[in-house]
Amino acid sequence: MDFDLTPDEAAFRAEVRAFLTRELTPEVWREHRDLGEQGMWTPAFTKAFRRKLGAAGYIGMGWPREYGGGGRSRVYQAIFWDEMEYFRAPGLDRSITYVPNALLALGTEQQKQSLLPRVMRGELSWFVGYSEPEAGSDLAGLKAAAVEDPATGDFIITGQKSFSSDAHMADYGWVAVRTDPAMSRHRGISLFIVDMTLPGVQITKYPTLAGWTHHAVYFDQVRVPRSMMVGELNEGWRVVMGAIDFERAALASYGLVGFQLDRLLAWCGAERADGTRKLDDPLVQDELVRLAIEGEGTRLMTYWLASLHARGLMPQHETSLALLVKRETARRFDVAGLEMLGPFGPLRAGSPWAELEGDVEVEYRDRLYFQFAAGGFDITRNVVAQRGLGLPR
Amino acid sequence: MDITLDEDQAMILRSAQEFAREALTPARIRALEADDNGFDARTWRRMADLGWAGVVFPERYGGTGLGMFELGLIVEALGQGAVPSPLFSTVVEAGLLLLEAGSEAQRAHWLPRIAAGGAILTTALLEPGGALGSAQVRACAQRAGAGFRLSGTKLFVRDAGAAAAIICLARSGAAADDLTWFMIPADAPGLARRRLQAAGGESLWEVTFADVAVPADAVVGAVGAGWPLAERLLLRGAALKAAELVGIGQASLDLTLEYARTRVQFGVPIGSFQGVQHHCTEMYRDLTVCRLLAWQACARLGAGRDGLREAAMAKAKASEAIPALTRTAHQIHGAVAYYRDYPLELYYHRAIAAAAAYGDAGHQRRALAGLMRGDLARFQGEHRHDLPVHQG
Ligand SMILES: Cc1cc2nc3c(=O)[nH]c(=O)nc-3n(C[C@H](O)[C@H](O)[C@H](O)COP(=O)(O)OP(=O)(O)OC[C@H]3O[C@@H](n4cnc5c(N)ncnc54)[C@H](O)[C@@H]3O)c2cc1C
Numbered sequence: 001m002d003f004d005l006t007p008d009e010a011a012f013r014a015e016v017r018a019f020l021t022r023e024l025t026p027e028v029w030r031e032h033r034d035l036g037e038q039g040m041w042t043p044a045f046t047k048a049f050r051r052k053l054g055a056a057g058y059i060g061m062g063w064p065r066e067y068g069g070g071g072r073s074r075v076y077q078a079i080f081w082d083e084m085e086y087f088r089a090p091g092l093d094r095s096i097t098y099v100p101n102a103l104l105a106l107g108t109e110q111q112k113q114s115l116l117p118r119v120m121r122g123e124l125s126w127f128v129g130y131s132e133p134e135a136g137s138d139l140a141g142l143k144a145a146a147v148e149d150p151a152t153g154d155f156i157i158t159g160q161k162s163f164s165s166d167a168h169m170a171d172y173g174w175v176a177v178r179t180d181p182a183m184s185r186h187r188g189i190s191l192f193i194v195d196m197t198l199p200g201v202q203i204t205k206y207p208t209l210a211g212w213t214h215h216a217v218y219f220d221q222v223r224v225p226r227s228m229m230v231g232e233l234n235e236g237w238r239v240v241m242g243a244i245d246f247e248r249a250a251l252a253s254y255g256l257v258g259f260q261l262d263r264l265l266a267w268c269g270a271e272r273a274d275g276t277r278k279l280d281d282p283l284v285q286d287e288l289v290r291l292a293i294e295g296e297g298t299r300l301m302t303y304w305l306a307s308l309h310a311r312g313l314m315p316q317h318e319t320s321l322a323l324l325v326k327r328e329t330a331r332r333f334d335v336a337g338l339e340m341l342g343p344f345g346p347l348r349a350g351s352p353w354a355e356l357e358g359d360v361e362v363e364y365r366d367r368l369y370f371q372f373a374a375g376g377f378d379i380t381r382n383v384v385a386q387r388g389l390g391l392p393r
Numbered sequence: 394m395d396i397t398l399d400e401d402q403a404m405i406l407r408s409a410q411e412f413a414r415e416a417l418t419p420a421r422i423r424a425l426e427a428d429d430n431g432f433d434a435r436t437w438r439r440m441a442d443l444g445w446a447g448v449v450f451p452e453r454y455g456g457t458g459l460g461m462f463e464l465g466l467i468v469e470a471l472g473q474g475a476v477p478s479p480l481f482s483t484v485v486e487a488g489l490l491l492l493e494a495g496s497e498a499q500r501a502h503w504l505p506r507i508a509a510g511g512a513i514l515t516t517a518l519l520e521p522g523g524a525l526g527s528a529q530v531r532a533c534a535q536r537a538g539a540g541f542r543l544s545g546t547k548l549f550v551r552d553a554g555a556a557a558a559i560i561c562l563a564r565s566g567a568a569a570d571d572l573t574w575f576m577i578p579a580d581a582p583g584l585a586r587r588r589l590q591a592a593g594g595e596s597l598w599e600v601t602f603a604d605v606a607v608p609a610d611a612v613v614g615a616v617g618a619g620w621p622l623a624e625r626l627l628l629r630g631a632a633l634k635a636a637e638l639v640g641i642g643q644a645s646l647d648l649t650l651e652y653a654r655t656r657v658q659f660g661v662p663i664g665s666f667q668g669v670q671h672h673c674t675e676m677y678r679d680l681t682v683c684r685l686l687a688w689q690a691c692a693r694l695g696a697g698r699d700g701l702r703e704a705a706m707a708k709a710k711a712s713e714a715i716p717a718l719t720r721t722a723h724q725i726h727g728a729v730a731y732y733r734d735y736p737l738e739l740y741y742h743r744a745i746a747a748a749a750a751y752g753d754a755g756h757q758r759r760a761l762a763g764l765m766r767g768d769l770a771r772f773q774g775e776h777r778h779d780l781p782v783h784q785g
Contacts, residue, residue, distance in 0.1 A: 001402060001462060002395045003689050004775075009394060017778075026782060075394050087781050262780050265769065285762040292761065292772070293706045297682035299776065300396065304685055307396040321678055378671070385670035389650055389677060392665040 005079075013079050019056055020087040023049070032090075035349060035362060038212045041090035043169040047125060050091040054122025059096045063104055067116050074309035078253065078302055085255025093166065095119070095126045097250035099174050102243035106231050111193065115172075127196070129161035129175035129217060130240065137379050139176070139240065140185040144219060146177040146192065153226045155179070155192065157200075157219040163373070167203050167215040170196050174243070175219075180234050191236035193228040194219070210366040245319060248375050249309075252322035254295075254302040260333035261295045264288065267356060268340065278340060287336055298329045317388030324380045327370040334364045396685065398466075405459075406466040412443065413474025419736045425477055426594025430555045432477040441510025446484055450492060454504035461629065461695030465636040465687065472640025472747070475739040477594065479513050481750075482551035485633055486626055487514035487560050490574065494614030494622050499576070516574075517547035517561040517600050518623055525627060525752055527570050527620045532563040532602065534575060541565070541607040543575060546599065549750075553579070553586045553598035561602065562619050572619035576611045577602070593742035628704045630751030632690035635707035638715040638747050639687050642680040645715075645722040645740045649673065652726055663725070672721050679714040686710055702764060702774055709757035712748035719744045 005013060032045035039046055053059050062077045063069025070076075084092040100119040103111060118124050135142040144159020157177055167173070173194040180188035194201070200222040206214045231239040268278035268288060278284050301322040308315040337360040338345040349358030371377050385391045398406065416436050417425070425433055440446060448464050450456025464484075471478060488507045491499055491514075506512035522529040532545025543563055553559060558578050565573035577584060583605040589597045614622055650673060653664030663669050686707035693700035719741045723730055730737040748754065764772040 001398060001688065001692055003692055005394050021782060024781060083778075086778050258778055259780075262773070262778060265765070265773070266780060269769070279766060282762075285765065286758055288765060289709075289758045289761040292765070293686075293710050293758075296706050296774070297686060297710065300685035300689060301682065303394055304396040307394065310395065311397050313397070321674075321681060324674075325678060325682060381671040381674040382667065384674040384677065385664075389670075389673050391650070391653055391670050391673060392662050 005075075009075055009079060012076055013083065016058070016080055016083040019058075020083060020089055023052060024087055024089060035211050036213060038165055038214065039090055039093065040088070040212075043166075046090040047169065049089070050096065050122035050125075052122070053091060053096065054120055059122055060100065060116070060120040063100075063116070063120075067104065067112060068120055074306040075303070078306035081250060081253040082255040082258070082302065085253050086259045087255075088259065091122070094128055094174075094247070095124060095166075096122070098243055098246035099126045099128065101246040101250075102174075102239065103230065105246075106239050106242055108227070108230075110227060111230065115193075124172060125166065125170045127164050127167040127170035127173050127215075127217070129164060129167075129173045129194075131163045132160055133162050137376070140189070140237065142176060142178060142189065144175070144177045145181070146179050146190060146224070148179075148226075149223070154223050155190075155226065155229070157192065157194065157222045157224055159219055161217045161219075164203075164215045164217045167196070167217045168205075168213075172196060173201075173217065174230075176236050176240050179236075183234060186237045188234050189236040189240070190233055191230045191239040192224050193230060194222065194224055195228075198222050198224070210368070211362065212366075244375075245316070248319045248323045249305065251375065252302060252305060252319060252326050254299040254326065257295050257298045257326060257329050257333060260330065260337065261292055263356065264291070264333070264337055264340065284340060287340070291333060291336055294329045294332060298326050301325045317384050320375060320380050320383045321388065323375045324377065324384070327375070328377065330367060331370055334360070334367055338364050396688070402463065402466060405463050406470060408443075409445075409467045409470030410473060412440075413470045413476050416474060416476050419475075419734075419739065422475055422477065422594075422739060423733070429588060429596075431552065431594055431596030432479055432555075436476065437478050438510045440478060440480070441508065444508075445480070446488075446510050447504070447508025449484065449489060450504050450508055454492070454500060455508035456504070461632070462688070462691045463695075465633055465691030465695075468633050469636045469640040469643075469684075469687070472637035472743070473644045474640075475644065475736075475743060477596070479515075479552045479555065481630065481633070482515035482556065483507055483513050485629055486516040486551065487558075489629055490516060490560060490613060490622060490626055493625065494574070494618075496610075496613075498610075499613065512557050513552055513555045515550055515552050515556040515559055516626065517550045517553070517559050518626070519547065519549045521546060521548060523548075525756055527572060527623075530562055530564055530572055532561065534563040534565045534573060534607065537606070539609045540611070541575065541609075543577070543602045543605045543607050546601050548597075548599055549589070550586075550598045550600045552596050553600050554588060554596065559584070559600060560613055561600075562623055563602075565616055565619075568617075570620045571617045572623070573616045574613040574619045574622060575607050576613050577605060577607060581605050591746060593739070593744075593746040595746045627751050628700060629694055631708035631757065632687065632694050632700065632704040634747050634750050635683065635687040635704070635711040636691060638711035638744065639680065639684045641740045641744050641747060642676070642683060642711075642715045642718045645719045645737060645744075646673070646676050646680055648730075648737050648740075649676065649722045649725050652729075669725055672725060676718045676721055679718055683707070683711045683714055699771070701760065702771060705752075705757040705760045705764075708752060709754045709761065712754035712757070716744040716748050 032042050034042040061070035061072045065071045132142050146155040146157045175192050175194050179190040200220040202218040204216050208214050305322045341355050344355040347354040444457040445467050447456035448459045452458050534541040534543045556579050558576050560574050560576045562574055565571050583603040585601045587599040591597045653669055656663050690703040690707035693703045
């Protein structure tokens with residue numbers, strides 16, 4: 001039992017902090033922030049930044065050395081994710097976290113050899129095509145289909161994917177489709193890597209209430225070679241489930257919550273126009289202390305999870321639990337932050353008199369999805385109860 | 394960083410859990426709640442034989458030289474088994490106070506006896522004001538010759554009925570923090586004890602001192618230096634009560650899951666209802682967070698580091714979350730656990746007793762608020778960041 005970073009872990013954290021401090025200057029922040037994008041940065045900057053992450057060796061640091069990885073323990077990855085979130089840095093998404101992790105675990109040798117080096121250099125952007133208009137939490141209801149062309153062995157994909165984050169900037173899609181409608185719902189699904197430049201791929205836009213634009217992807221007779229199938233034919237459900245574990249682990253990071261806490265502490269500690277400080281209000285003090293305790297619990301959950309991985313203990317439902325704690329805590333901060341800002345709370349980014357650049361209001365809108373998307377609160381409660389606590393389905 | 398139990402620690406927890414499971418039957422535990430001593434002397438001796446009474450003492454005092462963290466695991470297991478013992482009064486309060494501040498003669502006399510399970514001791518700190526501050530201490534020690542004469546009323550004194558001696562905090566001078574610990578034999582003339590009836594059978598007592606004669610060598614630590622010792626005693630108590638609450642929560646969750654899997658209504662186990670499942674996940678979520686916070690607090694104090702932030706966080710969280718968890722556990726059990734012969738009630742009561750000890754949730758949050766305003770970096774802890782420069 002050791003709650004401290006080793007000297008080497010501490011040095012790594014200091015190095016990542018220095019990197020992010022150097023790269024994300026106030027000028028960069030002003031120039032490249034873009035509230036019209038899901039990641040809150042311009043796509044061009046996100047892509048350029050991801051290459052810098054690659055060059056600095058931060059992508060794939062936990063992968064085996066035979067694939068060019070850094071062979072570092074999960075604690076290092078947790079530290080990196082933590083810092084990236086704290087700095088609200090661009091590019092910490094599926095493209096460097098769970099898609100390549102799933103590829104590493106489940107892809108063919110040829111896929112790994114051809115794609116992972118490019119992932120590691122930060123060259124590739126991905127979108128994940130699971131959800132469809134009629135297949136949300138019940139993903140096994142998906143209908144987009146791929147039919148094998150017996151002449152070539154290629155698969156021809158037709159159908160619609162919805163809520164497709166960052167599809168407009170993706171080089172590849174990680175797409176689940178039905179390959180055998182006669183099989184039971186969870187079987188008969190296969191997973192394909194789809195080159196987004198192929199003919200028949202079309203992307204449409206939907207404005208979100210958070211202010212950024214989301215996408216949907218249509219596939220019309222898109223021809224994908226069999227070599228781009230991940231896992232066995234009709235065994236895609238297992239790939240999806242494996243990848244979801246990686247996804248939850250990557251999302252269950254502490255940094256965001258730590259940032260929310262520190263920002264709120266700083267804001268409440270600052271003297272206001274009338275000479276008072278929020279921090280001198282006992283009700284505010286009590287709320288901040290409660291939030292700090294929840295924040296500390298979140299931090300410990302994150303590093304507990306990393307420790308379990310580092311010890312090879314293969315956490316399962318613990319990952320979902322850590323994600324639940326992180327997201328519930330982040331939402332609590334969103335709400336508390338807005339309340340503490342009082343009449344300034346609803347002032348939007350760019351408004352005269354907006355406090356904290358209107359970020360708190362933006363985040364209150366944006367992170368609404370924490371409650372229901374990818375490991376949403378209620379679905380996660382089901383998962384933990386059934387998989388972790390052994391309650392009957 | 395490695396937030397997992399190592400082999401030895403996992404062993405200690407497992408064997409303590411095994412002990413706690415078979416040590417006493419629920420019927421015997423209930424009988425002990427009505428007993429004046431509140432614990433079973435034979436069981437305490439067995440615990441001492443396992444080395445638990447001396448787990449935090451150095452070997453030269455008959456201890457095993459392990460630390461607070463290991464003690465926390467034992468306390469968690471005892472909480473899980475609802476095993477009453479004088480561990481808190483004798484080891485956590487008096488033992489560690491003597492180890493920290495006692496004279497060599499006091500340590501050499503008492504610590505080996507505690508470790509062997511032969512001596513029960515306790516401390517007397519709280520008074521009718523109920524709050525945990527130095528200003529609340531009204532008990533007064535007047536100089537009388539080489540010694541003192543002590544008068545005052547102390548409340549919530551753990552295991553006073555069984556204790557051979559009581560170490561009492563009293564005012565020793567006019568200055569605000571002029572407080573001193575005095576060790577007084579329980580049979581001293583002028584000392585009277587009265588049992589309080591508390592939830593979970595906690596053996597809490599009122600102890601009154603009516604002009605009790607106290608010799609000079611009864612002082613523990615330096616005269617006038619009592620309050621910092623009291624603060625550290627409370628901190629250790631808080632961290633370890635947080636660990637006990639984790640054990641209480643674990644037992645309540647285990648009972649609940651077992652019941653949810655087996656109780657059939659509407660033709661199916663109630664655990665298949667989503668409302669029940671979500672309750673269970675929330676219990677497990679809160680328990681896990683409480684456990685990590687408690688582990689951290691015990692580890693820090695065990696390493697001799699400043700642990701105010703960590704202990705206060707652990708105790709504040711557990712004092713609210715675990716009683717709430719036991720209420721949810723009863724929700725899922727329904728009527729069956731409303732009856733005394735169902736074991737869940739043991740935990741329902743123990744949770745509120747533990748939550749109230751060594752500073753309740755409000756006390757801990759007040760301490761944290763003080764830290765937040767007085768020493769922000771310490772409040773944020775050693776893993777804090779600095780806000781990025783772009784966050785103007
Ligand atoms: C910002 C954002 C980004 C996203 N990015 C992607 C992406 O990149 N790729 C992708 O494939 N998808 C993406 N999604 C879709 C996301 O995965 C879905 O929102 C999620 O799967 C839930 O589906 P749904 O929203 O259709 O809700 P539904 O499944 O229709 O559920 C509606 C409500 O009912 C509840 N519910 C449903 N079933 C149960 C049950 N069994 N028990 C209890 N409650 C239940 C849900 O919790 C939810 O509250 C994104 C969504 C958002 C909002």
